[in-house]
Amino acid sequence: MxxxxxxxxxxxxxxxxxxxxxxxxxxxxxxxxxxxxxxxxxxxxxxxxxxxxxxxxxxxxxxxxxxxxxxxxxxxxxxxxxxxxxxxxxxxxxxxxxxxxxxxxxxxxxxxxxxxxxxxxxxxxxxxxxxxxxxxxxxxxxxxxxxxxxxxxYRWNLRYMYYSAKTRWNRNGYTQIAEADVEVPEFEFDVFVSYAAKDGAFVKESVFAELEEKRNMKMLIHDRDFRAGEFVNDNIMHAIITSRKTLIILSKAFLQSHWCRFEMHMARLGPIKTGRNVLCVLMKDHVPTKGLPLEIIDIIRNRTYPEMPDEIVHCADVFWDRLRDALMH
The missing domain is CATH 3.80.10.10 (Ribonuclease Inhibitor)
Structure with a gap:
């Protein structure tokens, strides 16, 4: 039996x-x-x-x-x-x-x-x-x-709770965020850009040039803006919480980076605490879903995301304008 x-x-x-x-x-x-x-x-x-x-x-x-x-x-x-x-x-x-x-x-x-x-x-x-x-x-x-x-x-949900709480500490002590601040937030940055080191040239020459220099968005880029002397985890959570959106530059190199995936998971869990969707994905490379973790497949399959056009030279302005609109709303 x-x-x-x-x-x-x-x-x-x-x-x-x-x-x-x-x-x-x-x-x-x-x-x-x-x-x-x-x-x-x-x-x-x-x-x-x-x-x-x-x-x-x-x-x-x-x-x-x-x-x-x-x-x-x-x-x-x-x-x-x-x-x-x-x-x-x-x-x-x-x-x-x-x-x-x-x-x-x-x-x-x-x-x-x-x-x-x-x-x-x-x-x-x-x-x-x-x-x-x-x-x-x-x-x-x-x-x-x-x-x-x-x-x-250390699962992702627990990590988010821990690091988001930790970012409320500053040198003067604990800073409590009022509930009203969640409803009408004021952000230090428009977008935090999460990307792999191998995609650094693309971010600086294309993303940064088009969104910050030409379209006046205030961007947070880890190479330039992460605070010296802070733990990487704390810098990441500070970037996500103080930015309106997190832009994931999704590529094969991104998925191979531990810290990039950490950033993606933290941004993905943002709605648990804030009630707002903070994640936007830019598909830089074609990423096959076979063999990927389920949570990453969920992000790729169930989100509307802009994909790099094959001939971006001929439709550059339209593409970057749409991306800016997606990040600002």
Missing amino acids: RLSEMLTESLWRAASQNMSNLKILHLSHNNITRLRVESFRGLGELKSLYLKDRNVLTVPLNSDDNGEIFLHLKKLKNLSLSDNKLTCLPTNIFRVLSNLRSLNLSYNFLTDLDLYMSHMRNLSMISLQNNLLENINKDVKIFFTDLIYLFIL
Whole structure:
């Protein structure tokens, strides 16, 4: 009998009573779609539970408002719910898991994160990679901030929270940004240009010349404008937050650069904090999507972006005018 069937029948309940000393349980790749509230009742000594990959626990977990499924797993330290097609999780689903050290929620469809987590003082790793997060509860953000140096996996959403908060510090102390400033922002720069070193000549000879010199846009370019003595991460977040838009010069060289991809991910996550779309992509080279990370494919496929025309000499003004309009609105 498949484990997916055992978990919904009395056979599984009987079996679990005879596994009271079990420490590790792997239930991955079983196409499990249902869990009863008593499924893990006899597994009080369990330390690691893996329900990841090719299970579909959307219905039982989404509806577990009182956290009854994991109620008897108070000694659990490692929990993986990766790739379960989860769209949301009830606030109290992990309410008894105070000993949890690692939590894997990656490769799901979570859009909101509103979890009770303040009791998880032992948590040192959380993975939220490849979700659709748009809203994160204030208390969860504070919890993440307190533990940011303990996370083993620095995922993009957590990085944005950390570095955007860090850029609010200046030499005189903490500077709080008022909510009104988000609605009617005043920017120091019109556009932050993110590009690979190999594309530097193109940026200086074409992008800079056309947009700043000819069309009076105020541009932030890292070769010229990054602040000396600051960490690269801080310079990047300062550039994104103080610029109206971030212009990605997308090329094969760009995708090979760690810092360029960091800049792209930070700009992509901007709407989580600011509510505004800050990312604009200029396709400099044809970039094949095969083998690219899913988040980069999403940017390429689902965004309207200007592409360099084959004969830019004959339509240069029209192209640069349109790009300027896209960056200013």
